[in-house]
Structure formats: C-alpha cells, structure tokens
Amino acid sequence: MQASPALERAAELVALAVNARLQSGGAAMLPLEAADRQAWRPNCAVANCYASGAVGMAAHSDRMTALGPCPIIASLSLGATRCFRLHRTQRVDLWEGAGGTGSGSPHDTAVAAGADVVRVDLQLAHNQLLVMWPPTQETWKHEVTKTSKPFTLHKRSGATRFNLTFRRMKPGWEHRVPTCRCGRPAVMKAHVPKQPIQQQQPTRQLRYYYACESDGRTKASCGFFVDVPHVATLA
CATH class of the missing domain: 2.60.120.590 (Alpha-ketoglutarate-dependent dioxygenase AlkB-like)
Structure with a gap:
C-alpha cells in the first residue's frame, strides 16, 4: 500500500x-x-x-x-x-x-x-x-x-x-521463512528462558526459532518448530 x-x-x-x-x-x-x-x-x-x-x-x-x-x-x-x-x-x-x-x-x-x-x-x-x-x-x-x-x-x-x-523490513528475511505443516508461513521468535527473571543468568547470546502460531480464534498451532541458525551476540 x-x-x-x-x-x-x-x-x-x-x-x-x-x-x-x-x-x-x-x-x-x-x-x-x-x-x-x-x-x-x-x-x-x-x-x-x-x-x-x-x-x-x-x-x-x-x-x-x-x-x-x-x-x-x-x-x-x-x-x-x-x-x-x-x-x-x-x-x-x-x-x-x-x-x-x-x-x-x-x-x-x-x-x-x-x-x-x-x-x-x-x-x-x-x-x-x-x-x-x-x-x-x-x-x-x-x-x-x-x-x-x-x-x-x-x-x-x-x-x-x-x-x-x-x-524496517530487511530484504531477504521473508524468503527464509519456512512453511509449517498446516501450509502457512511460520513466524520467527526469540527463545525465552523458562526460569523467572530473578533466577536467570545474564547472557550475551540470543537465539531464535520458527514456529506455527495460533491466531487465538480460528487457527490452532500445528506444532511446527525449527531453530534458526542465526545467533545474535551482544558485544
């Protein structure tokens, strides 16, 4: 648009x-x-x-x-x-x-x-x-x-x-998106520790994954999940 x-x-x-x-x-x-x-x-x-x-x-x-x-x-x-x-x-x-x-x-x-x-x-x-x-x-x-x-x-x-x-949408990233088992593009998110903040150790590496996402109304997740090779390092 x-x-x-x-x-x-x-x-x-x-x-x-x-x-x-x-x-x-x-x-x-x-x-x-x-x-x-x-x-x-x-x-x-x-x-x-x-x-x-x-x-x-x-x-x-x-x-x-x-x-x-x-x-x-x-x-x-x-x-x-x-x-x-x-x-x-x-x-x-x-x-x-x-x-x-x-x-x-x-x-x-x-x-x-x-x-x-x-x-x-x-x-x-x-x-x-x-x-x-x-x-x-x-x-x-x-x-x-x-x-x-x-x-x-x-x-x-x-x-x-x-x-x-x-x-800013980055050229090329949309072409990397895999298709989940239900036939829709997966979404990329960051791994988040399961522990409460107070129990976490500070990290300098951020990791990501692609997954199927429910829309909360009409679409349930098909369970698709795959790690993203890219790791962001805070330095």
Missing part, C-alpha cells in the same frame, strides 16, 4: 530522530541491523487506534519474521496519554552504547532502577516518540494497558489514542 505524503513526512522525522541518536553515540545498531551500512530508514508502518480506556493491547513482543533479529522499532503516540507497560522476559548483559539515558529504551530505565527491574510503566503523551532499541523485542514484552481511571485527554481526539509504529 502506498504511504500518504503525511505518513512519508512522519517517517522522515522519525528517522531523523533515530539517526541523530545513533550518530551521537548514545545508541547502537547491532551488526545485522547495520549490515547495509546505511542510516536507519523505516519502510513499514503499523497503525493502531485505542478509542477509549477500555481498549488496550495484550503483552507481546513484535514479530521478527521480516525484521530479522534485534530490530530498531520506533513508536509515535498521537492523541490521549496512555500507559505503555513493559515486562522483562530475559536478562542480558547490556553493552556500552545500547541506549543511554533519554533514548526512550526500557534498558535505560532498567539501568537507572537496577538490573533486576522486571516492569516499566511509561505514560506516553501526544507526539511522543518511544524508540525500542535492540534487543528490546528479544528481552521484553510490551502492552497498552486498559484503564477505568481518568487519564489525560487530547484537545482534538479526546480519549482516543493513535499509535504509528515504524520499522
């Missing part, structure tokens, strides 16, 4: 903000994200609408099937202020440059609050940009919480919040 001029302009401004952070040395792309030796530029945007406090998004990590491991994802909030909650799923050794204070990464808050922080709540206001630096998708789940409590309304949209999530 062709993007509108307004969306193209928004993507340009988001890219400027992300690349300014990268060029300042306050954050870093992992080797796979930087493999083409070009500045970060989104080529995909996902829009969500939260019409009221009764509408939310359950905890999840974004699919990496077409993004590849350790993507940069930039989320632009428009309208009412809502709570964006992150839950840590895996402990990793944070490397220098992964996202310094003020980058909008949950890792910044984790460093400030202590290595064992397992939940981060952010109140995202109108026109605020949250950048999820790598390896956020591998080590955290995020959600927009439902609420019956008062929250800050927007003068034009009222209780409605819109969200534009910008990301």
Whole structure:
C-alpha cells in the first residue's frame, strides 16, 4: 500500500530522530541491523487506534519474521496519554552504547532502577516518540494497558489514542521463512528462558526459532518448530 505524503513526512522525522541518536553515540545498531551500512530508514508502518480506556493491547513482543533479529522499532503516540507497560522476559548483559539515558529504551530505565527491574510503566503523551532499541523485542514484552481511571485527554481526539509504529523490513528475511505443516508461513521468535527473571543468568547470546502460531480464534498451532541458525551476540 502506498504511504500518504503525511505518513512519508512522519517517517522522515522519525528517522531523523533515530539517526541523530545513533550518530551521537548514545545508541547502537547491532551488526545485522547495520549490515547495509546505511542510516536507519523505516519502510513499514503499523497503525493502531485505542478509542477509549477500555481498549488496550495484550503483552507481546513484535514479530521478527521480516525484521530479522534485534530490530530498531520506533513508536509515535498521537492523541490521549496512555500507559505503555513493559515486562522483562530475559536478562542480558547490556553493552556500552545500547541506549543511554533519554533514548526512550526500557534498558535505560532498567539501568537507572537496577538490573533486576522486571516492569516499566511509561505514560506516553501526544507526539511522543518511544524508540525500542535492540534487543528490546528479544528481552521484553510490551502492552497498552486498559484503564477505568481518568487519564489525560487530547484537545482534538479526546480519549482516543493513535499509535504509528515504524520499522524496517530487511530484504531477504521473508524468503527464509519456512512453511509449517498446516501450509502457512511460520513466524520467527526469540527463545525465552523458562526460569523467572530473578533466577536467570545474564547472557550475551540470543537465539531464535520458527514456529506455527495460533491466531487465538480460528487457527490452532500445528506444532511446527525449527531453530534458526542465526545467533545474535551482544558485544
């Protein structure tokens, strides 16, 4: 689908903000994200609408099937202020440059609050940009919480919040996706330890797998599962 001029302009401004952070040395792309030796530029945007406090998004990590491991994802909030909650799923050794204070990464808050922080709540206001630096998708789940409590309304949209999530789909990754036994493309996810956060040992290696995924309504998983050869190393 062709993007509108307004969306193209928004993507340009988001890219400027992300690349300014990268060029300042306050954050870093992992080797796979930087493999083409070009500045970060989104080529995909996902829009969500939260019409009221009764509408939310359950905890999840974004699919990496077409993004590849350790993507940069930039989320632009428009309208009412809502709570964006992150839950840590895996402990990793944070490397220098992964996202310094003020980058909008949950890792910044984790460093400030202590290595064992397992939940981060952010109140995202109108026109605020949250950048999820790598390896956020591998080590955290995020959600927009439902609420019956008062929250800050927007003068034009009222209780409605819109969200534009910008990301870069990497050429070639969609061609690697295997077909599961039920005939549909598998999805790529990161391995997450079964132990609670407090019992995990920090790691510098992230591993991935392809699996069949239920849609929660009409499609049950066929049980397909295969490990991805690629391992992302945090160094």
